Amino acid sequence: MRQRLFNAIIKHAEKEYPNEACGLIVDTGKTQKFIPCKNISDNPKEHFQISPDEQLKAEEQGEIIMIIHSHPDSPMLVPSEFDRIQCDYSGIEWGIVSFPEGDFCTISPRCDRDYTGRQWLLGYADCWSLILDYYQREYNITLKNYSVPREWWENGKENIYEDHWQTEGFIEVELSDIKLGDIIMMRLNANVTNHAAIYIGDNRLLHHAFGQLSSRTPYGKYYRDRTVRIVRHKELFDAK
Known part of the structure; x- marks a missing residue:
């Protein structure tokens, strides 16, 4: 300089x-x-x-x-x-x-970062932030940013995921019909839906769990038992 x-x-x-x-x-x-x-x-x-x-x-x-x-x-x-x-x-x-x-x-901006290994920073690098990036990069679909830098789910009165998934263009599908790119909405140690992951095929999900690095994880019993619903964006229903 x-x-x-x-x-x-x-x-x-x-x-x-x-x-x-x-x-x-x-x-x-x-x-x-x-x-x-x-x-x-x-x-x-x-x-x-x-x-x-x-x-x-x-x-x-x-x-x-x-x-x-x-x-x-x-x-x-x-x-x-x-x-x-x-x-x-x-x-x-x-x-x-x-x-x-x-x-x-x-x-400098980190371009084309891997989806895994990202540090956790609530409101800026969390489960919804990862979904925003994935949908923009993989499908050119722009979603609104609902991430906030506070543990909004703790009081059980706010329900950010439930309030917005339909307005963002998602439609519920059956677990038996789950496909690549679908969103798995979950309740993890909360009374409201407070976590979401991307289904990436082969019974695996991509997500950014609280306080951890983002990762690809088997969609096993723990996450299945805590699943609220599976949703698919309306623009992906005809995707192969």
């Missing part, structure tokens, strides 16, 4: 300290410039969020080639899994600077 850009980033990080600073690097076609942005996160000491309006204004000046934010009081600069997931979603490179230490690193 050019020294003048780095100096501008450090200056902004110092100004926003102890909050996380954030900004954008834009390529204007003639030069690259750092555009400092306001952190509008509800928890600016631990997270950052750039407003869509500021991002649009930056895009008017050129192509956004990097998203920048700081890690205050971080003696060892290590990108968090949350950083990496958000970078994946953004589709562009991220730059992270520690302040006041002044270390700097970059991370």
